Each structure stands twice: as C-alpha cells, then as structure tokens.
Amino acid sequence: MTEKVLEARNIVRDYHVGGGIFGKSRNLRAVKGVSFSVEKGKTLAIVGESGCGKSTLARIITLIDAPTEGELFIEGKKVDIARERLTPEMRQKVQIIFQNPYGSLNPRQKIGDVLGEPLLINTNKSAAERRDLAMNMLLKVGLEAKHFNRYPHMFSGGQRQRIAIARALMLNPSLLVLDEPVSALDLSVQAQVLNLLADLQDEFKLTYVFISHDLSVVKYIADEVMVMYYGEAVEYGSRDAVFSNPQHDYTKTLFAATPRADVASIKARLAKKAA
Numbered sequence: 001m002t003e004k005v006l007e008a009r010n011i012v013r014d015y016h017v018g019g020g021i022f023g024k025s026r027n028l029r030a031v032k033g034v035s036f037s038v039e040k041g042k043t044l045a046i047v048g049e050s051g052c053g054k055s056t057l058a059r060i061i062t063l064i065d066a067p068t069e070g071e072l073f074i075e076g077k078k079v080d081i082a083r084e085r086l087t088p089e090m091r092q093k094v095q096i097i098f099q100n101p102y103g104s105l106n107p108r109q110k111i112g113d114v115l116g117e118p119l120l121i122n123t124n125k126s127a128a129e130r131r132d133l134a135m136n137m138l139l140k141v142g143l144e145a146k147h148f149n150r151y152p153h154m155f156s157g158g159q160r161q162r163i164a165i166a167r168a169l170m171l172n173p174s175l176l177v178l179d180e181p182v183s184a185l186d187l188s189v190q191a192q193v194l195n196l197l198a199d200l201q202d203e204f205k206l207t208y209v210f211i212s213h214d215l216s217v218v219k220y221i222a223d224e225v226m227v228m229y230y231g232e233a234v235e236y237g238s239r240d241a242v243f244s245n246p247q248h249d250y251t252k253t254l255f256a257a258t259p260r261a262d263v264a265s266i267k268a269r270l271a272k273k274a275a
C-alpha cells in the first residue's frame with residue numbers, strides 16, 4: 001500500500017496588505033483552497049510564475065507560516081495548525097532548502113559544526129557520534145573530508161547547496177521542501193545537484209516537494225506536477241499527463257512561453273558530466 005507522506009486539504013492563506021496612514025488595508029488571498037498529496041519516495045513539483053503562491057505554500061508545508069484555513073497531514077498525522085507550529089517530532093520530519101543557502105549558513109561556523117548542530121540541538125548524541133554522522137553525511141553529498149573544517153565562504157554555490165542538503169538530512173527527515181534549489185546555479189552545476197537529489201531520494205526513500213519555475217528541471221525531477229496560477233491549482237496530475245496533454249489554458253500558455261522543456265537535453269547534459 002502506498003503511504004502519503006504529505007497531504008494538504010483546502011489550504012487558504014490570506015495576507016493583510018496596505019493600510020498606511022491614509023490607505024485602507026485589504027485582504028490578499030495568496031493561496032485559494034489548494035489540495036494535494038505526495039506519496040513516499042515521490043516528487044511533487046509545484047510550478048508557476050512569480051507571485052502565484054508557490055513560496056507561501058512551501059512555508060505552510062513546513063509550518064514556517066500558518067494557513068488561514070485548511071488541514072495538513074504529515075505521515076498521516078494531522079498537524080496542529082491552531083498552535084502554528086510542528087511538534088518537535090514533526091519538525092524533524094520536514095526540512096526546507098532555499099534557493100540561496102548562503103543566507104542560512106553562519107559565516108563563522110565550520111561546515112562540520114553546521115552539520116553537527118541539528119544533532120546537538122535535537123538529540124543526545126555525543127560529540128564523537130555527531131562528528132562521525134556529520135562526516136558521513138558530508139561524503140554522502142559528494143563533498144570531501146578535508147571540507148569538514150572549512151568555512152562557508154570557501155565553497156562554490158553548488159557546494160554550498162550540497163552543504164544545505166546535508167544539513168537538512170542530518171535528522172533523517174521524510175519530506176524535503178525544495179524551494180527553487182537549483183535556480184541560482186550554473187546549468188552544469190544544476191545537473192549535478194539534481195543528480196545528487198535523485199540519488200539521495202532513492203537511498204533514503206525521501207519525498208520531495210520541488211518548487212520551480214523551470215519546466216525542464218520539473219520535467220526531469222517530478223513524478224507529479226501541480227501548476228499554480230494566482231493562488232489556485234489550475235492543473236494537477238502525473239508529469240506525463242500534464243506535459244503531454246495540459247488541460248488548462250494557463251498551462252498551455254506557460255508551456256508555449258517557455259523554451260520547449262526537453263528531458264533529452266537535460267539527460268544529455270547529465271551523461272556528458274558523468275563521462
């Protein structure tokens with residue numbers, strides 16, 4: 001039987017905007033009743049143009065932000081939205097990766113400490129155990145033992161994103177929310193990081209919610225695709241169904257406006273890199 005790692009039912013998020021000295025505040029409905037679910041080991045891609053509500057949804061799934069209405073279930077357990085926070089157990093299950101990892105890395109913290117910190121805060125593991133686990137994870141994401149005592153500024157963008165991924169995995173999460181994780185990287189580095197994410201997904205049976213505006217990346221990584229437009233999910237289905245037979249006019253326009261999403265070209269890029 002398939003297991004739903006994440007289920008979102010009818011998520012709504014309102015923001016109050018405006019309301020300066022003379023202005024009237026008004027309600028902006030950024031997410032308008034969106035429902036979806038993701039099975040264990042699968043990837044749901046959320047696509048749409050800037051401002052359609054993708055990041056708002058990402059923050060809600062990770063309960064950085066609370067929805068105005070709706071229900072969230074993580075591994076079948078209902079999240080207590082009224083308290084606007086996850087239980088510590090749930091917090092460990094859901095991790096988020098942002099487009100720019102540099103902003104979340106402490107410039108004065110060595111990478112070994114960056115990776116050990118989640119264990120220090122959330123577990124009773126000894127310093128030696130934390131060090132071993134951090135070193136293992138460093139190697140797992142394709143970095144080297146010599147990187148353990150280096151500082152964030154000594155790494156490239158792609159390496160920093162590997163560090164962010166390693167840190168997110170330290171507490172064995174089941175769900176990773178990836179908000180434009182490769183958008184800031186060069187094309188060849190994008191391919192390497194996407195490859196790494198695919199390998200880690202297989203190895204750890206990870207479930208991904210992958211937010212992106214790049215249809216070629218989505219076509220490569222997604223099992224299912226949800227297209228958002230002004231806060232609504234206008235299309236939701238398997239990757240092949242959405243790409244081969246888009247139903248909604250907005251999806252058709254989005255696909256037409258984007259250089260043809262081409263899985264063959266990204267695979268060729270990956271193969272070239274591997275050779």
Ligand SMILES: Nc1ncnc2c1ncn2[C@@H]1O[C@H](COP(=O)(O)OP(=O)(O)OP(=O)(O)O)[C@@H](O)[C@H]1O
Binds near residue numbers: 030049
């Ligand atoms: N904290 C906030 N206060 C007020 N309005 C907000 C807030 N956060 C987001 N919004 C508004 O909600 C809508 C959805 O924003 P969101 O950032 O989720 O979109 P997005 O699709 O992720 O766009 P981008 O790719 O540019 O980040 C936008 O109209 C945005 O201006």
